[in-house]
Amino acid sequence: MADRRRINGPASGTAIPIFTPSIAGAHTLQRTRKPNQLRKIYLQPGVVPTASGSAYLELESLYHPSSFLNAVPSSLKLSCVIHGPKPLPRNANFSSNLQLTINIKFAPFATRQRRGYIRDVTERDIGTHVGTALCGVIIPDRWPKSAIDIIITILEAEDDVQWGSGTQQQNTVGGLGNMNVVSGCITVASAALMDAKIDCLDLVTGGVAAVVPKDDGKFVHHLDPSVIEEPFLNSLCVVGYMPARDEMTLVWTRGNIPSYSDGQMCRFDSLLDSAVNAAKGAHVVLRQVATELAQAESTRLIIDESKT
């Protein structure tokens, strides 16, 4: 009965930390950034030399000094690797387009609650959303009879709901952590596609926006929300956006659109606009990274470019 395929921990078991769902007098943190200020992004392409393309993304971790258990700063750490274009598997049908396979996996240590080794429903769901975003930007007919594998490993993810705020969970919509993950995956996959020199229409980036109720009954849009700072959320939206064509490749929304008392324009549109603005901010970073990559390439080339 002993499991010989894995290196197991001690048979007697270990004492794992259990996070209490609610703490009396929990200190809820407030957003200190401006509503349209994004968290700083670290993006580095070409981190895996043996792959066709790769990239690593990390978001700034918002450090809040606190003595409470729940105020652990969480940031996003993603690693993306692209293999291909390579031949289709033996049993696949002929296709004149490039076949895309997206594989998203949370590392077991990525979230507060330890995840399993086998892909579960959440990962498949996130994979579907990221696949939708990338299918809209890749030009597939340049690569007939080929397939690429995009493998994204989430080394550290964000929480879905704010821990330690058990009683307040009813006033908020969950899933912000997954949406931030989707947005980060789109950006990091875009950087890896650029590194792998796969034909794309544009550099697509992800952006998240949330509708947050203010004290005076009005609502405000927060770009790049983090669940650690947002105890109350009305609705969320993540988009994959291409600035050159001003087109979206992915739209995913959650929650209810509130009815404004002063009769302004349709709320869904403005929520999408906010998410697009968040994506534009990430695109600025991606463009900078791409330009640096291009400069580094030109100094490493063997043959002088003027002869090509």
Place this chain on the structure above:
Amino acid sequence: MAKVLPGDVVGSTTTHLAGPGTHVHDSKICASIIGSVSTVSASSKSGKPTLSIPRLPSRSSSQPLKLNTLPALNSTVLCRITRVQQRQASASILLVDASPTTLLPASLTHLTSTTASSEDIYFSAVLRREDVRLTEKDKIVMNESFRVGDIVRATVISLGDEKNYYISTGGNEFGVVIARSEEGNAMVPASWKEMKDAVTGRVELRKVAKPVFQYGMLRVRSGARQPATKPTEPVPRWLATIHRLPESRQLRSPTMDEVISPSEQSALQSRQREAACLRHRDAGIFLLAHTAPLHPQSVPMRKRYST
């Protein structure tokens, strides 16, 4: 040159044609990959120049190249034979459109390794019996043309179905480039249908490719007692070595003709000279002689010599 990113506008369809690495959107030519734009002038007087973004290797020279080149129609490919049957031979495509820019000495070793070509890394190709030669197609015996493990230069004649490309070795310049004899020694070409074991001299039957150099050519006048160069010039060390080869290693045959111009000898380094003299201890050097005899940095690129 300025670098462009995917989505940047590089031209207009009214003045230019869209080449590889670009796409067209609303009569604007936009970049699809990261790189610099190159302009190829029009082939005819009334045509438009073509804007393209070439895919250049992005890794440093010490690592194996990662060029995403797909086999296209009429492209020259280097393949390794994986299976020989009565009516066809199966091969794995290793390199597409190999040229000195893609072949560097450091990256050649993986081609001559004896590990089997993995199905999911290399594209599969099929070489039918009737595509092996251009003449006397009914008399072809596959086992006398190819053996498993041979490196073959071929051209793609069809994109085929989901499993295989279709390749052909019809033509003088196509056929076996590197082969090992049954004893395991490297073999040198003796004629269009024979290869000789470099150590024992035994002849084995293959459909051999004519060594054609794209960038500079090499003349080997074996058996002659006089050096090929003028008396005033010193005899290059590699050329003097040729004449000391034993009879069994003679490379001269009516069907093979390779020429080097004396002006290029001064540019060669000694290592490349040894490679160019076709000493076939290492089959990898032989491949160098066929496709990239000269280090790209030491010799400027020349136009292809027509044979």
